[in-house]
Amino acid sequence: xxxxxxLGVVLILVILFLIFRISSLxxxxxxxxxxxxGRSNSINASLFIxxxxxxxxxxFWYSFSFFHEYTLPVASIHGKxxxxxxxxxxxxxxxxxxxxxxxxxxxxxxxxxxEGYKAKFFPDNHYLELAWTIIPAIVLAVLxxxxxxxxxxxxxxASKDAEVIEMIGQxxxxxxxxxxxxxxxxKVNFKLIDNVGNEFGLDLKxxxxxxxxxxxxxxxxxxxxxxxxxxxxxxxxxxxxxxxRVKMDAVPGMPTQFKFVATLTTAEMREKLGNxxxxxxxxxxxxxxKGHFSMKMPVVVDDEETYAKWKASQESWLKxxxxxxxxxxxxxxxxxxxxxxxxTEPAPVAxxxxxxPVAVAETTK
Amino acid sequence: MATTDIHSHHDAHVHDDHAHxxxxxxxxxxxxxxxxxxxxxxxxxxxxxxxxxxxxxxxSVIFRLQLGFPDANLEWLRPVLGGWITEQGKLDPEFYLAxxxxxxxxMVFFVLTAGLSGTFSNFLIPLQIGARDMASGxxxxxxxxxxxxxxxIMFTSFFLETGPAGGGWTIYPPLSALPQAIKGSGTGxxxxxxxxxxxxxSSLLGGINYITTVINMRTRGMSFTRMPLTxxxxxxxxxxxxxxxxxxxxxxxxLIFDRSFGTSFYLSxxxxxxxxxxxxxxxxxxxxxxxxxxxxxxxxxxxxxxxGLSSEIIATNSRKPIFGYKAMIGSMxxxxxxxxxxxxxxxxxxxxxxxxxxxxxxLTLIIAVPSAVKIFNYVTTLWKGNLRFTPAMLFSIGLxxxxxxxxxxxxxxxxxxIDIQLHDTYFVVAHFHLVMGSASFFGxxxxxxxxxxxxxxRMMNEKLGYVHFWxxxxxxxxxxxxxxxxGIAGFPRRYYSWTNFETFSGFADLNTLVSVAAILTxxxxxxxxxxxxxxxxxxxxxxxxxxxxxxxEWTTPRNPxxxxxxxxxxxxxxxxxxxxxxxxxxxxxxxTIPYSETPESxxxxxxxxxxxxxxxxxxAIIVGGHTPHH
Numbered sequence: 001x002x003x004x005x006x007l008g009v010v011l012i013l014v015i016l017f018l019i020f021r022i023s024s025l026x027x028x029x030x031x032x033x034x035x036x037x038g039r040s041n042s043i044n045a046s047l048f049i050x051x052x053x054x055x056x057x058x059x060f061w062y063s064f065s066f067f068h069e070y071t072l073p074v075a076s077i078h079g080k081x082x083x084x085x086x087x088x089x090x091x092x093x094x095x096x097x098x099x100x101x102x103x104x105x106x107x108x109x110x111x112x113x114x115e116g117y118k119a120k121f122f123p124d125n126h127y128l129e130l131a132w133t134i135i136p137a138i139v140l141a142v143l144x145x146x147x148x149x150x151x152x153x154x155x156x157x158a159s160k161d162a163e164v165i166e167m168i169g170q171x172x173x174x175x176x177x178x179x180x181x182x183x184x185x186x187k188v189n190f191k192l193i194d195n196v197g198n199e200f201g202l203d204l205k206x207x208x209x210x211x212x213x214x215x216x217x218x219x220x221x222x223x224x225x226x227x228x229x230x231x232x233x234x235x236x237x238x239x240x241x242x243x244x245r246v247k248m249d250a251v252p253g254m255p256t257q258f259k260f261v262a263t264l265t266t267a268e269m270r271e272k273l274g275n276x277x278x279x280x281x282x283x284x285x286x287x288x289x290k291g292h293f294s295m296k297m298p299v300v301v302d303d304e305e306t307y308a309k310w311k312a313s314q315e316s317w318l319k320x321x322x323x324x325x326x327x328x329x330x331x332x333x334x335x336x337x338x339x340x341x342x343x344t345e346p347a348p349v350a351x352x353x354x355x356x357p358v359a360v361a362e363t364t365k
Numbered sequence: 366m367a368t369t370d371i372h373s374h375h376d377a378h379v380h381d382d383h384a385h386x387x388x389x390x391x392x393x394x395x396x397x398x399x400x401x402x403x404x405x406x407x408x409x410x411x412x413x414x415x416x417x418x419x420x421x422x423x424x425s426v427i428f429r430l431q432l433g434f435p436d437a438n439l440e441w442l443r444p445v446l447g448g449w450i451t452e453q454g455k456l457d458p459e460f461y462l463a464x465x466x467x468x469x470x471x472m473v474f475f476v477l478t479a480g481l482s483g484t485f486s487n488f489l490i491p492l493q494i495g496a497r498d499m500a501s502g503x504x505x506x507x508x509x510x511x512x513x514x515x516x517x518i519m520f521t522s523f524f525l526e527t528g529p530a531g532g533g534w535t536i537y538p539p540l541s542a543l544p545q546a547i548k549g550s551g552t553g554x555x556x557x558x559x560x561x562x563x564x565x566x567s568s569l570l571g572g573i574n575y576i577t578t579v580i581n582m583r584t585r586g587m588s589f590t591r592m593p594l595t596x597x598x599x600x601x602x603x604x605x606x607x608x609x610x611x612x613x614x615x616x617x618x619x620l621i622f623d624r625s626f627g628t629s630f631y632l633s634x635x636x637x638x639x640x641x642x643x644x645x646x647x648x649x650x651x652x653x654x655x656x657x658x659x660x661x662x663x664x665x666x667x668x669x670x671x672x673g674l675s676s677e678i679i680a681t682n683s684r685k686p687i688f689g690y691k692a693m694i695g696s697m698x699x700x701x702x703x704x705x706x707x708x709x710x711x712x713x714x715x716x717x718x719x720x721x722x723x724x725x726x727x728l729t730l731i732i733a734v735p736s737a738v739k740i741f742n743y744v745t746t747l748w749k750g751n752l753r754f755t756p757a758m759l760f761s762i763g764l765x766x767x768x769x770x771x772x773x774x775x776x777x778x779x780x781x782x783i784d785i786q787l788h789d790t791y792f793v794v795a796h797f798h799l800v801m802g803s804a805s806f807f808g809x810x811x812x813x814x815x816x817x818x819x820x821x822x823r824m825m826n827e828k829l830g831y832v833h834f835w836x837x838x839x840x841x842x843x844x845x846x847x848x849x850x851x852g853i854a855g856f857p858r859r860y861y862s863w864t865n866f867e868t869f870s871g872f873a874d875l876n877t878l879v880s881v882a883a884i885l886t887x888x889x890x891x892x893x894x895x896x897x898x899x900x901x902x903x904x905x906x907x908x909x910x911x912x913x914x915x916x917x918e919w920t921t922p923r924n925p926x927x928x929x930x931x932x933x934x935x936x937x938x939x940x941x942x943x944x945x946x947x948x949x950x951x952x953x954x955x956x957t958i959p960y961s962e963t964p965e966s967x968x969x970x971x972x973x974x975x976x977x978x979x980x981x982x983x984x985a986i987i988v989g990g991h992t993p994h995h
Contacts, residue, residue, distance in 0.1 A: 048762075066850070072868070079786075100740065107744065119952065123689075129738065140733055236537055242868050293859075293862055293863070
């Protein structure tokens with residue numbers, strides 16, 4: 001197979017060389033004036049028109065008829081806004097692109113070399129130059145200001161009752177940490193990370209860490225503000241949720257965040273797309289090594305009730321790794337067991353017992 | 366006045382030296398290897414650049430095979446790639462990353478910086494401003510040999526067992542700092558950093574020379590406002606490089622410290638390979654700021670020379686003055702300044718302060734204005750011209766087309782809100798490959814076709830040039846245009862394969878098309894190579910001024926020796942764009958023709974200059990330098 005291809009290539013090269021040699025010899029024999037501008041000039045000019053027509057037609061044809069193939073459905077509030085900005089910009093850009101291209105290619109054809117014609121000496125024109133400095137400047141200014149407003153909204157502070165979820169990137173997997181019932185993520189320290197169980201580097205001196213739980217699937221509540229807290233353990237990664245128009249790097253040593261509201265549950269999106277197998281996905285978009293292309297995490301958007309149920313069904317990390325109880329300071333141990341769900345919460349009397357050590361812990365801090 | 370006098374004497378002195386020199390031709394080593402003649406150095410840069418371009422292009426075709434034909438068996442590449450082909454006959458995913466890294470590094474630095482600026486700044490600056498050589502021939506020679514050394518080191522890294530650098534051409538730490546994170550961050554990365562440090566030395570030596578030569582060594586009458594746009598472009602490029610490359614040097618140096626001496630400039634809170642590293646307090650974002658402080662100006666270091674070359678070629682072959690000469694200089698100046706304050710638009714979603722993002726978005730979209738002005742000026746130059754489609758002209762038109770198509774997508778990416786979705790997707794790949802990669806590459810090829818007669822005294826074959834152009838032009842569009850769709854669909858770049866994701870499962874057809882087009886485009890470059898090397902030896906002998914051009918380089922002998930002009934350096938009396946001037950018999954008036962000889966075509970204000978021309982030859986400088994055009 002490769003031999004045939006190789007031979008074919010050689011053959012084509014030989015033929016090309018012969019054609020080239022013969023044509024230049026014929027040119028010499030005919031005594032052609034090499035400085036004279038010949039038919040090639042008009043062929044090139046016509047080819048530009050052919051190129052323009054074919055490429056513009058295929059561009060518009062593909063863009064319209066494959067619209068649903070290359071556009072991703074959007075499922076977040078700010079995503080709808082940025083999509084809108086994207087398409088407004090697209091109209092402006094494609095409009096000017098088409099006009100300039102057509103003008104340029106038509107000029108190429110129309111003003112091709114003609115014997116005896118003298119070009120117009122037209123070195124400058126201040127009005128023209130002023131016009132095409134100011135018009136793009138105004139158009140761009142409008143685009144900038146709409147973009148700025150959107151950007152400021154997107155990157156502004158999250159509301160206090162936003163659902164906080166932590167994404168952690170490492171080579172080559174994502175993990176998610178939920179704050180548990182207290183809605184507060186426990187403190188972490190990269191020096192506490194170990195190979196055995198403490199992959200978060202959870203600091204168990206912090207009571208907020210007791211009920212944190214881990215998930216290998218990102219569950220999100222619908223129509224509720226979500227604040228993704230993002231960090232990385234080893235190298236740069238980047239959280240990319242294509243359907244929610246969310247992207248933010250995960251940086252070791254510098255926590256980042258992104259807030260957004262998902263608008264369609266997985267079930268709703270499946271229905272909308274008529275695809276019962278549809279799933280949201282999370283991808284890594286910052287080169288992070290060998291497995292960069294496989295850093296995927298499944299994403300599920302639940303309605304409020306299902307989300308609450310799912311959360312309630314998750315075991316705390318401490319419960320799954322009870323060995324780490326020994327790192328919990330003695331005065332917090334009992335509370336930790338209760339908060340982590342290792343012992344079921346005793347009746348009302350015990351409730352006060354629970355709150356007491358917590359108070360103690362706070363005073364001892 | 367006094368300085369002018371000194372300069373003209375200096376010129377005369379240099380000339381005497383060379384008249385003397387011409388008696389000793391020198392041996393092979395001093396003539397072709399350790400040569401201080403700017404023309405030979407330019408050719409050295411060009412040939413080395415061509416080597417790198419072929420290698421860089423081949424690397425891209427190898428990784429396009431993986432992306433376009435994910436199921437293909439690549440066993441047949443084993444003789445070349447050896448262990449980088451896995452047992453299943455696939456490309457090793459880590460080698461895939463090394464390929465994209467080296468493709469980027471080679472193309473951006475070794476081809477489009479050294480190959481482009483190195484070739485044409487060296488070749489054209491002395492020839493077009495009327496100088497015997499560069500200000501320092503020795504430094505110029507050093508510039509090439511530092512580049513050569515850098516090339517050797519970078520090339521060596523391909524033969525390491527752990528492979529060349531693989532952290533992306535932007536070498537973001539911590540990935541590039543930690544050998545345990547990726548194999549390429551071992552010795553490969555060390556060689557990358559050493560090679561780049563030497564490259565920067567080369568670039569600075571060259572840049573200082575270009576700037577000095579342009580400022581000090583212009584011939585009589587060659588005022589700044591009479592310089593061809595090529596020279597203006599090289600001048601700005603050299604200044605940008607001089608101000609930005611040292612920052613990359615610093616960034617690389619600190620990375621070397623982090624890698625080898627345990628410092629923590631870029632590293633903090635890292636747990637990798639089962640242990641927490643001692644580094645605390647560094648910031649990976651700091652590296653990105655430093656890198657892009659060079660990285661963004663670098664885009665213009667690559668692009669401006671190409672725009673300069675194409676301005677010259679388009680004016681010559683339209684037989685018209687370039688439209689808005691001063692506006693062109695103004696936009697280049699504006700671009701050069703703005704290029705330093707837009708770098709963080711590469712970092713909108715890196716976790717950088719969002720307020721900084723809004724500032725950089727504003728500045729970024731401002732830079733689109735001078736770029737738009739340039740496009741409009743090119744198109745207006747074509748208007749009512751008498752267009753001759755030489756291969757150089759075709760490639761220059763290709764450049765304008767790519768500059769337009771690739772430039773306007775920058776309006777999406779410069780908008781931080783829209784960039785959230787598009788960042789690090791194929792949309793970005795499409796954008797910069799068109800606007801910076803292909804446009805600059807076309808500028809470089811156009812330059813070769815146009816100045817080949819001056820470089821080698823022979824003509825390249827035009828028909829082969831046409832075939833080369835059309836295949837490459839269509840090929841480049843077929844490679845990069847579909848990537849916009851793939852990018853809008855969210856496909857991330859630097860992915861070895863997308864099959865792990867349902868979201869990115871489509872577009873196998875477009876990816877195959879892109880790969881086929883890439884192979885076709887690379888193959889077409891062999892037509893050029895053949896034409897290039899064949900014509901050096903067998904091409905038709907070039908006439909003195911084959912394109913009927915106005916600039917000074919065409920007043921030199923067919924094969925100019927060291928010193929460029931036999932006898933006195935010609936004086937310059939007019940700007941370089943007197944094409945199709947009303948009243949003139951020919952459709953071009955060379956810069957060396959005084960106004961006193963062309964009363965039939967002079968504009969009113971030009972008639973006033975005649976007196977000064979004839980009174981005192983040296984007056985021409987003062988007039989050109991201080992009298993406004995209007």
